[in-house]
Amino acid sequence: MDTKSYPVSGAGLGLRRDFMDELTQRDDQPFDFLEVAPENWIEMGGALGKKFAQFTERYPMMCHGLSLSLGSPAPLDEHFITRVKKFLDKHNVKAYSEHLSYCGDDGHLYDLMPIPFTSDAVSYVAQRIKRVQEILERPLIIENVSYYAAPGQEMPEVEFINAVLNEADCGLLLDVNNIYVNSINHQYDPEAYMKAMPTERIEYLHIAGHYNEADDLKVDTHGSDVIDPVWSLLEKTYQHHGVIPTLLERDFNIPSLATLTSEVDKIRHYQDQAAKGQDRLAHTA
Secondary structure, eight states, X not given: OOOOXXXXXXXXXXXXXXXXXXXXXXXXXXXXXXXXXXXXXXXXXXXXXXXHHHHHHHSOEEEEOSOOOTTOSSOOOHHHHHHHHHHHHHTTOSEEEEESSEEESSSEEEEEEOOOOSHHHHHHHHHHHHHHHHHHTSOOEEEOOOOSOXXXXXXXXXXXXXXXXXXXXXXEEEEHHHHHHHHHHHTOOHHHHHHHSOGGGEEEEEEEOOEEEETTEEEOOSOSOOOHHHHHHHHHHHHHHOOOOEEEEOOSSOOOHHHHHHHHHHHHHHHHHHHHHHHHHHHHO
16 A cells, blocks of 8 residues: 655644744753744744744744635735745745635635535635645645635535535645534534545644533634543544644644643644554554
């Protein structure tokens, strides 16, 4: 059986300024790769820009964008995309992902808004993704997002995402926490959703914590520890799709680096357990 090639390997962490100094001083490399939003670093110079360059030289780096606004009715900002390309090239970024959503029309909404799950939207977004890939001269990876309303829905989210992936011929960043959050908010089976995602399209995974607004309302905040049901869904994801590079997101209420390292080590634990299980199956087949 062919083994899929991924842009990175192992377990990673979203890089935050809160712990950059401490991480710089460590002799070891507690994370296999790091991830940043290019919008936060693309214009950065001076001492902080030099410090960031040290990380891109030391760690495999991924970029996860915030503002392509793939579903927006406004034209793509091709000037911005060109600047992103230069940033990716300069820092030897391994892959670039973006949310399957939109964040503005004539202005910036400062939030990720859901794209209507319609056949027209599939074609519209796919063409925009293709154009982004032309400018970047590299694949774009799209992420399933959390959403709290589904205006104008004509098809299930699973069908919409698969259709976009196929028409745009792009990769998938599968966010396991978003699957769980949406499964509570919209009352669907998270494991069935996970299994409906195309293995061959998945490039890496995200995992994070969320805010418990109510029993039937979860908010994707990246501001708390990962909870047990999300860890369980991650474990099942490895069992179904294979061991995939996975990144921990933590954007608010940043704990100590030791705490973050412990959570990333937990990702590695589940990866190791899944790999051993797959080896046992291979030997008994």
